[in-house]
Amino acid sequence: MEDGDVIEHKAYARIGLLGNPSDVYFGRTISFSLANFWASVKLEPSQDLIIQPHPSHDLVRFNSIDHLVNRLQNEGYYGGVRLLMALCKIFYRYCKDNEIELNGGNFTLSYDTNIPRQTGLSGSSAIVCAALSCLLDFYKVRHLVKVDVRPNLILDAEKELGIVAGLQDRVAQVYGGLVYMDFRKEYMDKWGYGVYVPMDSSLLPPLYLIYAENPSDSGKVHSTVRKRWLDGDEFIISTMNKVADIALEGRDALLAKNYSKLVALMNKNFDLRRVMFGDDALGSMNIEMVEVARRVGAASKFTGSGGAVVAFCPDGPSQVKLLENACKKAGFAIQKAIVAPSFLRDLDL
Numbered sequence: 001m002e003d004g005d006v007i008e009h010k011a012y013a014r015i016g017l018l019g020n021p022s023d024v025y026f027g028r029t030i031s032f033s034l035a036n037f038w039a040s041v042k043l044e045p046s047q048d049l050i051i052q053p054h055p056s057h058d059l060v061r062f063n064s065i066d067h068l069v070n071r072l073q074n075e076g077y078y079g080g081v082r083l084l085m086a087l088c089k090i091f092y093r094y095c096k097d098n099e100i101e102l103n104g105g106n107f108t109l110s111y112d113t114n115i116p117r118q119t120g121l122s123g124s125s126a127i128v129c130a131a132l133s134c135l136l137d138f139y140k141v142r143h144l145v146k147v148d149v150r151p152n153l154i155l156d157a158e159k160e161l162g163i164v165a166g167l168q169d170r171v172a173q174v175y176g177g178l179v180y181m182d183f184r185k186e187y188m189d190k191w192g193y194g195v196y197v198p199m200d201s202s203l204l205p206p207l208y209l210i211y212a213e214n215p216s217d218s219g220k221v222h223s224t225v226r227k228r229w230l231d232g233d234e235f236i237i238s239t240m241n242k243v244a245d246i247a248l249e250g251r252d253a254l255l256a257k258n259y260s261k262l263v264a265l266m267n268k269n270f271d272l273r274r275v276m277f278g279d280d281a282l283g284s285m286n287i288e289m290v291e292v293a294r295r296v297g298a299a300s301k302f303t304g305s306g307g308a309v310v311a312f313c314p315d316g317p318s319q320v321k322l323l324e325n326a327c328k329k330a331g332f333a334i335q336k337a338i339v340a341p342s343f344l345r346d347l348d349l
C-alpha cells in the first residue's frame with residue numbers, strides 16, 4: 001500500500017503443515033500463509049536513515065531491574081530492529097552484486113506485529129518479508145528482484161544474525177496461499193532456490209491453530225540438530241529424509257482429499273521431529289500442546305520450531321468442540337486457521 005510517499009506492507013504468519021523442518025536440509029515442505037496474524041512495516045522518506053525501535057518489542061526502558069530481568073528471561077535480548085538492519089544490508093549487497101541501481105533518498109523504517117512472539121509462526125521472517133516489500137517499492141525495483149530469490153534475501157538477513165532457519169517460512173510469506181516446496185540439493189545448487197508450486201488452498205480441510213505464551217528461540221532449537229547433520233550423523237540424515245517424504249506423500253494425499261492419510265502424515269511428522277530433537281529441546285509445554293490434541297483423537301504437529309501446533313479433527317465439529325474444551329482447560333489458545341491468499345501482482349511475476 002502507498003499513501004503519498006508512505007509505503008506500508010504486511011506479511012502474514014505461516015503454518016508449516018507437512019515436511020518441516022526438512023526445508024533446512026534440502027527436503028520438502030507444504031506450508032501456508034496464515035491470515036490470523038501478521039507483521040506490518042512502514043517506510044517513510046526522511047532526512048536521515050532511521051530504523052525505528054518498536055515501543056514494546058524493542059523495549060529499552062523498564063520499571064525496575066526485576067522488570068528488565070523478567071523481560072530478558074522470557075523474550076530474550078532482541079526485537080525487530082536487528083532484523084530490519086540486517087535486511088537493509090543484505091538488500092543493498094544483493095542489488096550492488098546484481099547491478100541494480102538504488103536511487104532515492106533516506107527513509108525511516110518502523111514495524112508492528114501481532115504474531116505471537118517466537119512461537120514457530122515465523123514472526124521473525126514476517127517482519128523481514130514486509131520490510132523487503134517496502135524496499136522493493138521505495139527503490140522501484142520489484143521487477144528486478146525475482147520472486148524466487150526474495151525468500152533467500154529474507155533468510156540471508158536472519159543468517160546474517162546467526163539465526164539457523166530455513167526457506168519454507170519465507171516462501172510461504174512471499175508467495176501467500178498454500179505452497180508445495182522442493183529444496184532438493186541439485187536444484188538448489190544450480191539455481192540457488194527451490195521449486196515452489198502454489199496449490200489450491202481449498203484442498204485443505206479445516207485446520208486449527210493452538211499456541212501458548214512460551215517464546216522459544218528457533219535458532220537455538222535448531223542448532224544442535226543442524227550441527228549433527230553437518231557432521232554427517234546417519235540417524236539425523238535418514239530421519240530428515242523421511243520427514244521430507246512426508247511432504248511428497250502429503251501432496252498426493254491433499255490432491256486426493258485423502259484426509260485419513262493426512263492424519264497419519266501430520267502425526268508422523270511430529271514423531272520424527274521428537275526423536276531427532278529430543279524432549280528437552282522441544283520443551284514440555286510444546287509437547288503437551290501436541291498431546292492435548294492427540295488425546296481427543298486429533299492429528300497434531302508443530303507449525304514451526306515450537307510454540308504453536310496445527311491440529312486437524314478428522315471426526316468433524318464434535319471433535320473440534322472437544323479439542324476447544326481441552327485447550328481451554330490446559331490454558332492454550334486455539335483458533336481456526338485461515339489461509340491468507342497470494343497477493344503477488346503482475347509486476348512481481
Ligand SMILES: Nc1ncnc2c1ncn2[C@@H]1O[C@H](COP(=O)(O)OP(=O)(O)O)[C@@H](O)[C@H]1O
Binds near residue numbers: 076113115123218
Ligand atoms: N514479535 C517479534 N517482535 C520483534 N522481534 C521479533 C519478534 N519475533 C521474532 N523477533 C526477532 O526474530 C528473532 C528470531 O525469532 P524466531 O525465534 O525465529 O521466532 P519466530 O518463530 O517467531 O520466527 C528474535 O530473536 C527477534 O530478534
Ligand SMILES: O=C(O)[C@H]1O[C@H](OP(=O)(O)O)[C@H](O)[C@@H](O)[C@@H]1O
Binds near residue numbers: 119122123124169303
Ligand atoms: O522447525 C521448523 O519447523 C521451522 O523452524 C523455523 O521457523 P520458526 O517459525 O522460526 O520456528 C525455520 O525458519 C523453518 O525453516 C523451520 O522449518
Ligand SMILES: [Mg+2]
Binds near residue numbers: 165218
Ligand atoms: Mg523465525
